[in-house]
Amino acid sequence: MKSTYDMLVIGAGPAGAFAAKTAAEKGLSVLMVEKRPAPGAPVRCAEGVGKELLREFMKPDERWVAAEIERAHLIAPDGFRMEMNPEKAGSEVGYVLHRKVFDRELVWQAAAAGSDIMVKTRACSPVMENGVVKGALLEYNGTVTEVRAGVTIAADGVESKFARWCGVNTTVPLREMETCAQYLMTGSDIDPHATEFFAGNDVAPGGYVWIFPKGEKTANVGIGIGGDRGGKPGIRPIDYLNRFVKQHFPNGKTIELIAGGVSICKPLESTVADGLMIVGDAARVSDPLTGGGIYNALYTGKTAGEVAVDSLAKGDVSRKALMKYDETWRASYMGKALERNYQIKEVFVKLTDDDLNSIIHSVAKMNMSEFNTLSLIKNIITANPKVAMKLGKAGLKSLIDSI
């Protein structure tokens, strides 16, 4: 470890590792620190990612692709099953990863590109000068060392503290924090190429249950519920999950317990400050509707890495110069999807089981050739006027504007 780098990355998940790799490949000196002893573990993820989206960044590798998904089933509260084929399911058809292997692959790539890496090293405070982030104090093995950097990247995940310490409000409203529990289960007959999503207020209020296969007889079985829907014994995610598993996987064996939180709020108002860029879950760019965040982490990490290279070359790492990062991702496919899915999520969390049943039944009857988001929403609203009422005029307008 040196005392000064061009770029310091806090957190070695997909966002941090891709930022480090991108910048190191362009010749920046980079240090990436990870507070855990082992990047990628423990897993806090359902591990699903869209095929085409992932391919933008990596060539799929059998070492970390656990399953290839060909279709998805959406199960309504009344038990009706709707099959979604790739055209219908869009990017939700994809891969289920082994994140423990995938994350390490990304860290390895960052290291191979020339980035320094430190594990079990915690950023315990930013170094600030006149309101500009200039690096961090790093705690390792009982000692604290100052490391200065031209640009610092906060990639410290859902539990991000670094940006907050730099003066950015990163608090997620309770109702927009999806609280999750998951078992890795084996010994059950599942379709190894199909994901399943269960919706309904008895199954998962303000969220859904997912079954993501990880090979023959093995799957991530998990649940996310709205943060304001649980909080008492019997109605916490783990309680809903245990009831679901008892009913659907009576003979399944649990071989791993995973807990976690996913923000389903809007992204941070600004993902940059003087000398600082915020990426991945720390920037609150996980998808508000699906909870997916792997692609968004890779994309924001890469974009931040590129902007760091440009800004340092021009000798300007002010908030104004780094805004290029913020503007780029907001204008991107991902930025647009986040806006649209936030509006859809705001409707989804208010639906009753009757609403959900009638929506899922009506979608199942739709003509596949018309299956784009706008026609989907038009059809849903036409078939379910009650849903349109819930949106209200303003909600309807912002939803249509976001498409």
Next chain:
Amino acid sequence: MISVRRDICAYCGCCISVCPEGALELIDAYLDVDANTCITCGICVRACPLGALEVKK
């Protein structure tokens, strides 16, 4: 003050980002509560997926 049931906590960090005061931090594999900052609002207790947090009066 918030107390952490370490036998239940799976150190997932879900509670940290909902804390309005920034009183919680996940340090490697344990959850740290800053007694000076915590206002005992209980929001983190509601967010915990496993029920590992309790308000201690």
